[in-house]
Amino acid sequence: MTKAQAVELAAVTKRYGDALAVDAISLKVKAGSYCCLLGPSGCGKTSTLRMIAGHESVTDGDILIGHTVVNEDPPAQRGTAMMFQSYALFPHLSVAENVAFSLRMKGVGRDQRISRAKELLDLVSMADYADRKPNQLSGGQQQRVALARALMTEPSVLLLDEPLSALDPFLRVRMRSELKRIQKELGISFIHVTHSQEEAMALADLVVVMNDGRIAQAGPPREIYNAPRTPFVARFIGGHNIIEEGGRTITLRADEVSLMPPGEAPESHRAAKVSDIEYRGPDVRVSLETERGEELTAVLGERAFFDRPLDIGSAVAVGWRPEAVHELSAEG
Amino acid sequence: MDTRPRSFYVLAGFFALFLLFLYGPMISVLVLSFQGPEGGLVFPMNGVSTHWFDKLWQGGGQVEIGGALRRSLKLALLVMVLTVTISVLAGLAFRRRFRGATLLLYVAIASLIVPSIVVSLGIALEFRLIDDAIKAIGMDLGIEWIQNDFVSALGPFSSGLGAHLTWTLPFGLLIMFAVFNRFDPAYEEAARDLGATPWQTFRHVTLPMIAPFLIGVAVFGFTLSWDELARSSQVMGADNTLPMQLAAKTTTVTDPEIYALGTATTGGSILLVIMMFTLASLLQRRRQRG
Incomplete structure (x- = not known):
């Protein structure tokens, strides 16, 4: 060769x-x-x-x-x-x-x-x-x-x-x-x-x-x-939530989103309702609608989800680690 | 089991009628060609024999077709080869989508709507002009053989060939269009990628892949030329093709020899078609088997 x-x-x-x-x-x-x-x-x-x-x-x-x-x-x-x-x-x-x-x-x-x-x-x-x-x-x-x-x-x-x-x-x-x-x-x-x-x-x-x-x-x-550079990249490779936070566009991996009972987590960032639950085997995909009207997706490990199962319509507090936030450039 | 609707019987009857018109005449001629030696041009059969085939074979009867048969065969083979070659080349050219391609295609195809007899007359008229020009040149330059021997440029292999190609080429081109429409250019790109020159690509990839369809074009070209009458009628000069000879004879011949001829030529055509399609299916099978 x-x-x-x-x-x-x-x-x-x-x-x-x-x-x-x-x-x-x-x-x-x-x-x-x-x-x-x-x-x-x-x-x-x-x-x-x-x-x-x-x-x-x-x-x-x-x-x-x-x-x-x-x-x-x-x-x-x-x-x-x-x-x-x-x-x-x-x-x-x-x-x-x-x-x-x-x-x-x-x-x-x-x-x-x-x-x-x-x-x-x-x-x-x-x-x-x-x-x-x-x-x-x-x-x-x-x-x-x-x-x-x-x-x-x-x-x-x-x-x-x-x-x-x-x-x-x-x-x-x-x-x-x-x-x-x-x-x-x-x-x-x-x-x-x-x-x-x-x-x-x-x-x-x-x-x-x-x-x-x-x-x-x-x-x-x-x-x-x-570290997707633009919203397009984040959307295309999937598994990302793109939201506005403090005047910036940020992305948050779906597997970095944690869900807690409302009021339980002091550092929670959003209050939301569960709009859909999809069981996928190794993990469970939870679709959320926040009070501000954003759509978020959380991917939880199978066991983690069933330790504290949720139903459609459940109210949850959505949180994430500060390090999980990645800022996107506006273009694209 | 479901009962068939009435429309089924109406359509079946129509189809039966269609078959009768399609094959009835052929069968009548086939049967009458085996007429006994004393039999006539119409039913009833007066015995059964191969007398008229013998007579046809030996020649010297009322139907003298040897020359016309050979001429038609040569012409049809030449038309076949030219139709296949030109259609393939034209088909390849049209894949490139050059400027004016659509217009050129319409020009090439539109002649099909002109009545054949008009095309034939027109070609004959054109050749008169050519004849006049040749004679004028012969006179001016003092070329002896033109002055003494030249009669006309009209003939089976000049004007006749052209007339037949005006009929076969548009069909051949349309078939090649259909073939190349479904031909994935990735095959040729792959060949190029693997180092084939344009000629090698054509020879080793394109041509073998379209070969089965070319047999179709060939059969089409041959049979269109073989039984062409209207376009031949004005342009063959002093010679006759087989269909012309047959047309002339139907009005003068008084015995079933003409039926024997009809059976023999039909048999020949069928044999040719069978041979071609056997060849095509052999090619296909070779492609599928290891």
Whole structure:
């Protein structure tokens, strides 16, 4: 395998006619790291990925892979490989020939390329399926084949476009750890587009939250979760309450909110009523409506909740530790 | 079990009538082509024989179709190849959404609404102009073979070929539109990503994936040309195609040899279609099996 390469975007912009899809974003992804571009649909994350891959032209700005500006290079010369959302496995070719496709284009003989394909199929535990056709495989198997096919070009950066979105939830979690394992094993950079904050948290060294063609926040998962920069980021990654407090917009993690009987807690911050209770297994989600009309969510551990169970309509005092308060910047 | 509503029987009757009109004539011709040696052009059958097929095969009867048959076959094959090639290339071009694409498409398709016989007449008129021009050039430059031998540029493989392509290409293009509409460009991007040149992408990815549909375009192109009469009528010059020969003969021939010919050519068409679709399903199966 080739060496991992860093990826750098310098004021990269993408316009489709009058529509601005990506608005001068700048980003550095360290060599060998796992980066997730996270955001709602239409936020520009896929356009960004496709520009890095070379399947979309750059309207303005520069894309660097390693120390080279690759704006004008065709996809195959960038040292990137892309895994498509639909996998795009060639239906008329066997699994082995799909994986060996890049070698075939280079004119490598059949025996040699098939044996190399088998090595990569081994890496994704698909060696037994080498002679099948793609439509005889399940979604998860197709994905492994697509991964092997992309890795065949020995990329220094692997680009993944919503790779797990077509899988059922159980398989998604399994393939997630598989992706992480392979990324560690190969040591190359992964850039992974997703709209699932859970996926991004689980996989990424660097989470890049995007909104409206801009980067709302980029940082390690813990930083994003504990210190969201804007209300948008806090809302999008979930588990946060956004409230006004003393003229500031603050966010409060739902698992930092504690509920007590009214009057019992001297330092309580809000009086509220329980508007909904959702049992979720490991924890219980309690929706609250404060006297000021704010909507809050508290997530309580299962045991903690049932030690002092609440009903819809119960009056409670809502409190939190002062350290749990995180101030948000107003924009976004 | 539910009773069927009355509308079922009305519609079933209508469908039966449709089938009768569709296949009745073919069956009549098929049966009459096995008329006995003494039999005539209409029912009743006067014995059963292959006499008229023998006569057709040996030639020299009232129906002389050898030349027309070979000409029609060559023309239809040429039309088939050109229709497939041009439709695929045009279909690929239209995927790019270039400026004026919509207008160009309408121009290409709109000719379908012009009556075939008018198209045929028009092409013949155009070729008269071309003939005049060629003769004028021959005179001016003193080119001997034009002055002595040139009669007309009209012919099955010039004006005739053009006339047939005006009929087959719009259909071929429309089929390719439908095919490429459902073709996910991610396949081609994947090929490019894996280092394929544009030609390799076409050769190893696009073409194999659209191949089954191309067989459909090919069959369409062939059969449209093979039985085209109206568009052929004015543009074949001194030669006749098979449908033209048949049309001419129906008014003069007095024995069932013409039915034997009808049966033979229909059989040929059916055989061709079966062959093509067998090929298509073989391709499909090869794709599905390992």
